[in-house]
Amino acid sequence: MTNIDRRTFTSSAITLLAAAGLGSGSAMAQSSLTKPQPTRIAIPERELADLKERLRSARWPVEVDPGQWTRGVPQDYMRRVVDYWANSFDWRAIEDQLNEYEQVNFEHEGQVLHAFHVRSARPDAIPLVLIHGWPSSAVEYLKVIEPLTNPAVGRAFHLVIPSQPGFGLSPASSQVGWTSVKTAQAIAGLMADLGYERYAIHGSDMGADVAGQLDQISAGKVIGVHVATDTDTIVAVASFMGQDLSSNTVLNDDQKVRVGAKFAALPDDMGYIGIQSTRPKTLGYALHDSPIGQLAWIVEKFDAWTNPSKALPEDAVDLDQLLTNVTLYWFGGGGAASANAVYESMKAMSWAPPTDTPQGASAFNADDLARPLFDPEASLLFWREHAEGGHFPAMEEPELLASDIRDFFTSLAG
Template sequence: MSNEIRPFTLEIPQSELDYLHDRLARARWAAQLPGTGWERGIPEANLRELAEYWRTGFDWRAREAELNALPQFTTEIDGQHIHFLHVRSPRPDAQPLLITHGFPSSIAEFLRLIPLLTEPADGPAFHVVAPSLPGYALSTPLAGTGWTMARTARAWIELMARLGYDRYGVHGGDVGGGVSGLVAALDGAHVTGVHVVTDPLTAANVATFLPGLADGLDPDDPVDKVILDRMDAFRRDGSGYLAIQNSRPQTIGYGLVDSPVLQLAWIAEKFESWTDLPIDRDQLLTTVSLHWFTGSGASAAHTLYEQSHSAEWGAPPAVPQGFAVFGADETVRRVVPAPADAHWSEFERGLHFPAMEDPENLAGDLRAFFGPLR
């Protein structure tokens, strides 16, 4: 294994773009059943419109240039090819901050957030390190089995050490929140604090499979009943994507790697279902394109399989903890294991992807949390 850190430039061959456009032009479509809508998956009309824009209106070269305007690097850690952004602030007092995306996302999630962190109008600034999760987009191919959140956390700890950061903060949501919590738990001597984003739907969904979060919920309590109802709805109607990836990632992987329409639907449906504020469709299609061009739909599914079969979920971190709840209601505090002295912020709008939905409030909360921890 080499410890070398290599500069990286994203260059998708024109032949790959031509192939994508040809496949989209020749796509076969599942007819929409009369009287059905989003409750059965992304509707045909919505997907057709988005696919046509991907084929004829979306400017991949502009998005590629936007990504290449940020310093990108690759390295090898624990046998795995790792891609990451490393955007240093011009401010001499900037703090290092490791940020991790979740599912079904990519580092493109942070394109609007990063400038707000590296060059803020006021308040603390950050040197941002944003890796692509193993098996996702540019951190492919997946070198083998066993890439759980804990193994990823250990790889991130090694990455920050290679970059020369002795003290740093960590932030994430979804899978990235789990990885960030494990980084803080495993590297408390170097982590200044851990900041996690969540929302009411995600909190209830996570409580369905993470041991202990739903213990003690009372169906006769009005707030607890809302949580329990959301958990039931997720098990019944919302968890199919997770069930297939947690059990047969290879099978669904063939379709995700072979069909751009399936890869588009797989991601676009979640962006629609898990957001409250509008997301720029070019930013959505940047993530979809990264998954398509790298064939990472299958390998991302395999990492979800690995975590669902892992017993290592981590202990509570001993460093300061911060939580930002988007689309907040009274339910989240009931299931999120936040210590009494944790930083806690609530925002009325936004949900699962606040770095895309509401980057200004997210950046402000990161400054509010990490500022006193310098």
């Protein structure tokens, strides 16, 4: 259980509760912001005390099949992580580190959002938006800040790292129909207010959808779009989109058999999206009222989606960084709010139409199925595969992801 490296976890922030109106996860519906406003994280002591009391007075269920992950997170593992969260995890130290970064609150259609804004000292730095997915927030990208803003070699970047509404750092939306399109519109407005006329975009998971929408909205302003993914996600999306394997001329017969087997096994792993995309309110009560429930809901995905060669989530990612994300979900009501965001996203299914913007992708935990499913015509300008990592490369393999981002956008910017 490691401490977060100050070099990669440093710069300014949100008054999550005072300025953004986030106390115990209460939603911020309306705002008087006209321009991005500087802000800082300041969690009241009573909120910290309440969290620790809830963790220490937990009601633990009777466990069937102890020690196994097949039914979900094992109780012995949960007890160990909860003990660390309650008694060893130092939120105030994390808060101080986060508050070293410049951060702003900004507004779109009455909804407040939060973003890190970390400028490079390099005069030729490229503005770059980094957009997270579920179950993440802007803290997913903390370990790529230093290698992107201050690389030992290669091009540097000015970073804008927003959190989508309801994902911990940005207040929950009470609006019906807040989709990736609106999030993209909000980010486009922020980039204009910050004075960036041309910029690059990177996204992963749900953030890749927002990236596509932002590219569409910001026609002529986007240098390029880069996404990060992993083989399991590629297979899941191919299945969800009803990809006809028989018409895929790049896959050989053996590959089609293996993909078909993966398709058949997917239902066992899709319970999280089934409930969030249909009954987010019902799940939301549990996630909003129990920090242990919130932890289990997120940590199970970090076990399932990180590099399969890693035995436990903290073997794949920094546990303090993972708990920072979970803690911000708890204080910001991110469990219920992000479940609703998944619901809105699934109902909208508003895929952005293609543009002429250069596209690139990096695949982690990649095998021979990744590109034939993701880019069968090899039409992407940039494609790079890594055996390492998984669904959260910014946390699992930050140097590899940062290198790919630098290589792709440097080739476009000259």
